[in-house]
Amino acid sequence: MKRAFKWLGYIVGGLLVLIIIAVGTAYAISSRRMARTYPTQVAETIAIPTDPASIERGRHLARAVGKCQECHGDNLAGKMVSDAPVFARLSSANLTSGKNGIGDYTDADYVRSIRYGVGRNGKPLIFMPSEAYYHFDDADLGAIIAYLKSVPPAELPVTPAKQIGPIARILFLTGMFPLVPAELIPRNQPRPAPIAEGVTAEYGSYLAKTGGCTSCHGPDLTGGNAIQGVKVPNLTPAGSPGKWSEADFFKVIRTGTRPDGRVLSAVMPWLNMKELTDAELRAMWIYLQSVPAKQPAN
Numbered sequence: 068m069k070r071a072f073k074w075l076g077y078i079v080g081g082l083l084v085l086i087i088i089a090v091g092t093a094y095a096i097s098s099r100r101m102a103r104t105y106p107t108q109v110a111e112t113i114a115i116p117t118d119p120a121s122i123e124r125g126r127h128l129a130r131a132v133g134k135c136q137e138c139h140g141d142n143l144a145g146k147m148v149s150d151a152p153v154f155a156r157l158s159s160a161n162l163t164s165g166k167n168g169i170g171d172y173t174d175a176d177y178v179r180s181i182r183y184g185v186g187r188n189g190k191p192l193i194f195m196p197s198e199a200y201y202h203f204d205d206a207d208l209g210a211i212i213a214y215l216k217s218v219p220p221a222e223l224p225v226t227p228a229k230q231i232g233p234i235a236r237i238l239f240l241t242g243m244f245p246l247v248p249a250e251l252i253p254r255n256q257p258r259p260a261p262i263a264e265g266v267t268a269e270y271g272s273y274l275a276k277t278g279g280c281t282s283c284h285g286p287d288l289t290g291g292n293a294i295q296g297v298k299v300p301n302l303t304p305a306g307s308p309g310k311w312s313e314a315d316f317f318k319v320i321r322t323g324t325r326p327d328g329r330v331l332s333a334v335m336p337w338l339n340m341k342e343l344t345d346a347e348l349r350a351m352w353i354y355l356q357s358v359p360a361k362q363p364a365n
Contacts, residue, residue: 090233097236100247104189106254109175113209115216125214128207131342132278133200135162144168144221147228148194149235156230157194158223165220167227177212184249191249193229198251199279204261207277243292245282266346271354274347278340288355291363297332305360316352317345 116122129135140146143162149155164170172180179185184197203211231246238244245251262273275281275288283299284290290299290306302308311319315326321341323331331337343351 090237093233093236093240097231097239097246100239100250101191101193101231103191103247105183105185105191105249107179107185107187107189109178109183111178111205111258113174113178113205113212115174115209116213121210122213122217124207125210125212127342128203128277129211129214131339131347132274133196133203133211134278134336134339137336137339138194140224142221143215143218145223145225147225150228151232152230153232153234155232155235156228158225158228161221161223162215163218163221166222168220168223170220174212177215178208181211182208183252183254184247191247193231194246195248196245196279196282198245198248199277199282201252202259202273202276204259206261266350266353268350268354268357270347271350271352274343274351275354285363287361288358289361289363294334295332297334301361301363302355303358303361304356305362308355309360313349313352316355317348320348 135143138146138148138159139162140159144165145159145161147156147158149157161168169176176187179187180192180195180197181200182197182203183201184192184195186192200208235244235246239246262269264270280302281288283294284302285292285299288302290301292299300306300308308316308319311326319325319331320337320343323335323337323341325331
């Protein structure tokens with residue numbers, strides 16, 4: 068019996084050593100990637116409009132498409148995005164000109180942060196969805212920046228925090244959590260051609276990319292992974308949403324209720340998306356109907 072307990076102790080001890088080594092390795096690799104320095108120079112010059120119509124356009128894009136308030140709060144002054152130390156204690160930035168805000172940002176600072184996910188010091192912005200915002204064309208990005216400049220000043224309501232725990236780091240290293248989106252930005256490639264606004268599959272694709280649909284549902288929209296314990300659905304015609312009618316799709320986004328009566332999880336940002344116009348939703352619907360039917364790889 069003593070010998071059995073002795074071997075059990077060896078096994079448990081060995082497992083603990085392996086876990087410590089694995090966590091330590093995850094911290095070392097993820098810390099190195101988060102500490103990488105990126106170019107701070109922005110090659111493009113974005114025209115920032117000042118007229119009310121453009122600012123309103125920027126507000127709509129920031130809220131309904133980019134969903135900025137999801138992480139930065141309704142007044143964009145920032146909030147605690149995650150307060151679970153084992154995962155992360157992470158607050159978002161104050162996007163206003165208030166205390167601890169970004170009132171001194173230059174136009175280039177806005178472009179670098181939004182389009183490339185890189186701060187003034189060349190360090191990557193953690194969990195900033197620039198892999199989606201990269202797809203905003205120059206006119207739309209300019210309108211968004213114009214809107215951000217117009218937001219009334221407010222003070223960050225929480226103590227700033229940026230502590231990334233072991234679970235977030237491991238998920239990041241396995242490709243399941245976009246901790247450093249700056250890694251995903253193709254900086255040295257030509258900009259995508261602008262897409263004309265309209266009720267077309269092309270514009271629906273543009274809205275899906277800039278709105279982060281592909282960030283959660285995958286580049287082919289097949290889903291399969293889980294976010295906060297909720298399985299990400301397959302949005303292609305092979306998935307259950309592929310069987311919805313256009314009216315069903317509109318109802319889901321406008322009310323958060325599926326055709327079978329089930330309520331969407333809060334993980335799905337439909338409360339922001341319901342501000343999309345009918346034309347925008349119809350364009351997205353046409354796009355989703357046009358993608359190839361495909362099952363998730365996992």
